[in-house]
Amino acid sequence: MAVKFFNTLSRKLELFKPISDGEVGIYSCGPTVYDFAHIGNFRAYVCADLLKRYLKYCGFRVRHVMNITDVDDKTIKNSKLQKMKLKDYTDKFTDAFFEDLGKLGIVPADVFPRATETIPEMVEIISVLLDKGFAYKGDDGSVYYNVRKFEDYGKLAHINVDELKVGARVKQDEYEKEQAQDFALWKAWDESDGDVFWETKLGKGRPGWHIECSAMSMKFLAEQIDIHTGGIDLVFPHHQNEIAQSEAYSGKSPFVRYWIHNEYLQVEGKKMSKSLGNFYTLRDLLKKGYNPKAVRYLLLSTHYRTQLNFTFDGLAAADAAVKKINDFVVSLKNLDSGAVFNEKVPRVCDVAKKEFDKAMDDDLNITVGLAALFELMRDINILVSENKVSNDNRDDVLKLIYMFDSVLGVVDRDDLVLSVEVKALVGEREKARASKDWKKADVIRDKLLGFGIVVEDSPRGPVCKRK
Numbered sequence: 512m513a514v515k516f517f518n519t520l521s522r523k524l525e526l527f528k529p530i531s532d533g534e535v536g537i538y539s540c541g542p543t544v545y546d547f548a549h550i551g552n553f554r555a556y557v558c559a560d561l562l563k564r565y566l567k568y569c570g571f572r573v574r575h576v577m578n579i580t581d582v583d584d585k586t587i588k589n590s591k592l593q594k595m596k597l598k599d600y601t602d603k604f605t606d607a608f609f610e611d612l613g614k615l616g617i618v619p620a621d622v623f624p625r626a627t628e629t630i631p632e633m634v635e636i637i638s639v640l641l642d643k644g645f646a647y648k649g650d651d652g653s654v655y656y657n658v659r660k661f662e663d664y665g666k667l668a669h670i671n672v673d674e675l676k677v678g679a680r681v682k683q684d685e686y687e688k689e690q691a692q693d694f695a696l697w698k699a700w701d702e703s704d705g706d707v708f709w710e711t712k713l714g715k716g717r718p719g720w721h722i723e724c725s726a727m728s729m730k731f732l733a734e735q736i737d738i739h740t741g742g743i744d745l746v747f748p749h750h751q752n753e754i755a756q757s758e759a760y761s762g763k764s765p766f767v768r769y770w771i772h773n774e775y776l777q778v779e780g781k782k783m784s785k786s787l788g789n790f791y792t793l794r795d796l797l798k799k800g801y802n803p804k805a806v807r808y809l810l811l812s813t814h815y816r817t818q819l820n821f822t823f824d825g826l827a828a829a830d831a832a833v834k835k836i837n838d839f840v841v842s843l844k845n846l847d848s849g850a851v852f853n854e855k856v857p858r859v860c861d862v863a864k865k866e867f868d869k870a871m872d873d874d875l876n877i878t879v880g881l882a883a884l885f886e887l888m889r890d891i892n893i894l895v896s897e898n899k900v901s902n903d904n905r906d907d908v909l910k911l912i913y914m915f916d917s918v919l920g921v922v923d924r925d926d927l928v929l930s931v932e933v934k935a936l937v938g939e940r941e942k943a944r945a946s947k948d949w950k951k952a953d954v955i956r957d958k959l960l961g962f963g964i965v966v967e968d969s970p971r972g973p974v975c976k977r978k
């Protein structure tokens with residue numbers, strides 16, 4: 512196994528070696544639930560999903576944590592505009608986010624901690640930072656991080672703190688590189704916060720955005736973690752600040768071994784923005800009738816470190832590619848040939864697997880990985896048309912396609928994710944059929960219909976489909 516990733520910290524391709532053999536901890540910056548997530552956000556989540564699925568494919572045990580930012584400047588501002596309680600407001604968009612993840616076939620994280628449920632841990636970290644002299648209290652009672660106290664501040668983003676303005680501070684969560692100054696860890700309550708505050712030993716207030724991720728990653732993973740993912744827009748200040756907070760608190764370095772960032776997404780060659788009319792949430796695209804699997808395919812089929820130009824032509828091409836893969840799987844499943852075992856098929860499969868693995872090992876080179884899959888499909892289609900694929904060959908090819916798809920997540924697998932009850936019923940029906948108890952078999956078939964499952968009998972046994 513020789514997986515390599517491009518590490519933002521070193522700006523180099525590095526061989527991946529987790530802290531504990533065979534186990535990987537991944538932290539991904541999740542959504543700020545102040546609105547529906549847009550396709551640029553989903554590019555980051557699909558990239559993290561591809562990474563996680565590939566590590567699992569390689570045999571690693573993966574623990575994945577993705578936070579939900581449910582208190583920050585934006586959530587407070589928008590909930591007030593809507594005259595809603597912060598929790599009611601953020602719950603609505605958290606639910607929507609989970610629904611969207613499901614539609615895109617993104618494997619859920621093991622934990623989705625919410626910032627509002629991790630306040631005591633944040634307060635504790637900030638208190639230690641105050642004790643250690645990395646943080647100080649401002650005149651209004653807010654607590655700021657003193658970036659000059661942290662030796663390597665600016666390292667991740669490759670900026671030189673000394674070239675920046677001296678002595679300035681920022682209280683808002685988002686700011687630009689030129690403003691790399693002391694940032695707020697704890698924001699003392701003011702009127703604009705309304706009823707959003709916590710009474711703590713730091714005073715009445717709320718956390719800054721950056722401390723949230725330090726607290727949640729350390730609580731749900733460890734003080735030092737293997738991989739941290741996010742969009743490239745988060746490198747500065749967010750991830751730089753996470754490093755400064757976490758390392759100063761724990762005294763351990765590095766906080767994260769591999770920083771993996773995905774590039775921006777543009778729409779039709781332009782920056783996505785509401786004013787240009789090219790701003791899309793996943794919901795917008797699904798409302799237009801697009802297949803979520805095509806959206807997923809489009810988001811993952813460009814290498815994660817390349818800017819992705821999202822176009823509707825590209826989406827149509829992605830839809831065609833997903834259909835081609837699924838048509839191939841369905842036609843192969845229905846193949847029942849009298850051909851004898853063809854020694855050429857295992858060789859074709861072997862080449863495809865080696866090419867796919869080699870490409871994905873190389874910093875998730877998905878373009879080459881997908882090419883290996885399409886070549887395999889082409890070669891097998893030729894052999895099928897010549898009636899040179901036996902039933903055993905067919906099963907081997909299907910097995911490989913499903914292996915690849917454990918990484919890609921675009922094959923329609925409705926019939927493969929049956930619940931235990933349904934599987935038991937299908938087995939019972941087969942027994943009834945074997946003993947020619949047609950009446951019982953029909954009763955069970957109706958029961959299965961009640962579960963929304965249609966059973967069709969094929970020469971290879973029962974095939975289950977959704978009603």
Ligand SMILES: [Zn+2]
Nearest residue numbers: 540541724749
């Ligand atoms: Zn974060």
